[in-house]
Amino acid sequence: MTSTPPVTLDDVRDAAARLKGVAHRTPVLRSRTLDARVGAEVFLKCENHQRIGAFKFRGAYNAVSRLAPEQLAKGIASFSSGNHAQAAALAARELGSSAVIVMPEDTPRSKRAAAEGYGAEIVTYDRYTGDREAIGKALAEERGLALIPPYEHPHVIAGQGTAALELIEEVGELDLLLVPVGGGGLIAGSATAAKGLNGGIRVVGVEPEAGDDTKRSLAAGHRVTIPVPRTIADGQAAEIPGELTFSINKRLVDDIALVSDDDIRDAMRFAFERLKTVVEPSGASALAAALSGRVDRVPPRVGIILSGGNIDAARFAELCGS
Numbered sequence: 001m002t003s004t005p006p007v008t009l010d011d012v013r014d015a016a017a018r019l020k021g022v023a024h025r026t027p028v029l030r031s032r033t034l035d036a037r038v039g040a041e042v043f044l045k046c047e048n049h050q051r052i053g054a055f056k057f058r059g060a061y062n063a064v065s066r067l068a069p070e071q072l073a074k075g076i077a078s079f080s081s082g083n084h085a086q087a088a089a090l091a092a093r094e095l096g097s098s099a100v101i102v103m104p105e106d107t108p109r110s111k112r113a114a115a116e117g118y119g120a121e122i123v124t125y126d127r128y129t130g131d132r133e134a135i136g137k138a139l140a141e142e143r144g145l146a147l148i149p150p151y152e153h154p155h156v157i158a159g160q161g162t163a164a165l166e167l168i169e170e171v172g173e174l175d176l177l178l179v180p181v182g183g184g185g186l187i188a189g190s191a192t193a194a195k196g197l198n199g200g201i202r203v204v205g206v207e208p209e210a211g212d213d214t215k216r217s218l219a220a221g222h223r224v225t226i227p228v229p230r231t232i233a234d235g236q237a238a239e240i241p242g243e244l245t246f247s248i249n250k251r252l253v254d255d256i257a258l259v260s261d262d263d264i265r266d267a268m269r270f271a272f273e274r275l276k277t278v279v280e281p282s283g284a285s286a287l288a289a290a291l292s293g294r295v296d297r298v299p300p301r302v303g304i305i306l307s308g309g310n311i312d313a314a315r316f317a318e319l320c321g322s
Contacts, residue, residue, distance in 0.1 A: 005251075006244060007154050009196030012161035012189060015062040019162055021093070023058050026050050026163070028170055029306075036100050038290045040302045043174070045167040048279050048309025052086040052114065054235075055163050055186055056150070060087035062159030063148050064095055072097040077145040079103070079136035081127075081234050082111030083308050084150035089120035091148075100145060102136045107276050108234065110312040128228050129235070151185025152242040161189025165197075167303050173198050175299035178286040180255065180307045181205035181214050182236040184245030190305065191252035202299070205249070206289040207255045208233045208264065214241045214249065217254035232261045232319060235282030235308065257295050263288040269320045271306070276314065283308035 029044040047055035072095055078088040079102035092099040099120040103112060104127035116122060124321060125135055133149070140147040151157065163186070168174060170301050177194050179187040184205075191203040207214055211229030217240075225240040241249065259267075264281050267288035271279050279287070286304045311319075 005192070005248065007157045007161070007189065007192050007248060009193060011154065011158040012165050012193045012196070014056070015155070015158040016162045016165055018062055018065055019058055019159065021062060023162070026052050028167060029275060029277065031275055036303065040298050042290065043167065043171045043301070043303045044287070045163055045273070045303065045305045046277060047163055047305060047307050048277060048283055052083065052090055053308055053310040054083040054283065055160055055305070056086070056087035057084040057090060059156035059159035059185060059189070060148060060164050061091040061094065063153055063155035064088065064091040064097065066155055071146050072074055074144045074146070075099060076148050077140040077143070078148045078150065079132040080150050081237065082107050083235055085115040085120065086111065086118060086310070088148050089115045089118035093119050099141055100143070101315060102132050102139065104132070108303060108312065108315060111310055113230055114310070131165055151183035152244050153242070153249050157185050157189045157245065157248070158191070159189070160186045161193040163305055164190035164303070165193040168194060168197050171303070173301070173305040174201055175301045176202045176204065177303045178206055178289055178295065179305050180206055180236060180282055180285045181207050182238050182282065184214060184241045184249050186305065186307060187253060188245045188248040192248065195252050200297060202254045203252060204295060205253055206286045207256055207258055208236050208285060209258045209260050211236050211238060212256070212258055213238055215239050215258060217246060217252065218250055218256060221250070233264060233281040233285055235280070236285065257289040259285055259288040259294055263292040263294070265319055267291050268316070272320065276277055277306070278309045278311065279306050280308050280311040281319065
């Protein structure tokens with residue numbers, strides 16, 4: 001006998017129905033230049049064009065929308081380096097609720113300003129010494145708020161999986177799907193959707209070299225903690241995979257590729273100059289893996305999720321200027 005997976009293809013499809021007309025059905029971008037560089041047909045799922053500028057809105061809205069009216073009246077709490085903060089804040093506002101978000105002191109200003117613009121109350125902490133999860137849980141308990149974590153939640157994971165579901169529905173079967181990995185929610189949902197539709201697809205996650213907690217954990221067979229990563233990919237600066245996400249990813253993810261910060265910068269420049277689209281460092285990591293040859297045995301049809309584009313002009317110029 002086998003246990004029921006915590007998230008199934010039906011859960012992802014249910015999330016897609018709930019998100020219809022609320023989340024954007026983001027575009028799929030093609031480029032002959034990119035195909036030639038990678039040596040395959042490449043299909044880019046542009047979650048940098050999602051509401052709040054990243055895939056995170058999918059999972060946050062799917063989770064918050066399932067709360068009881070009396071809980072929505074009390075509000076939600078969460079913790080995030082930026083994109084989930086904006087997503088949770090917007091989801092709460094859309095559903096007539098309120099949000100308190102724990103964010104690192106060094107969060108990019110544009111991300112904090114966006115979360116505050118959606119009505120969130122921000123509580124800051126030092127990412128190198130503080131425990132955001134403990135702070136978030138304490139706030140939720142103290143104020144009677146529903147805690148909506150950035151990835152350790154089945155409804156969040158199912159919502160994130162709708163990006164891969166849409167991609168495959170639009171372009172047909174893929175041989176390989178490349179997905180950025182931070183806490184593991186996007187790839188857990190993506191792998192659930194992709195392998196539920198096509199068991200033969202290869203799903204490869206991409207992490208920054210300094211933040212290889214998931215790669216180490218998959219190799220060890222259990223979750224491994226690393227020092228707080230120092231990387232330009234702030235959305236992927238995880239110390240340890242989520243318990244729930246890892247339970248899914250160790251079953252469904254085929255491999256993890258690592259990219260350097262320079263690889264990520266090159267991918268951001270390529271997206272801007274050749275594809276005419278803006279991606280933040282974390283959002284560019286899967287593209288970076290394809291462009292830099294970090295993926296073994298590239299098959300004929302490749303899907304890549306550009307997970308977000310939340311970066312201000314000054315930071316973009318700092319990272320990508322000559």
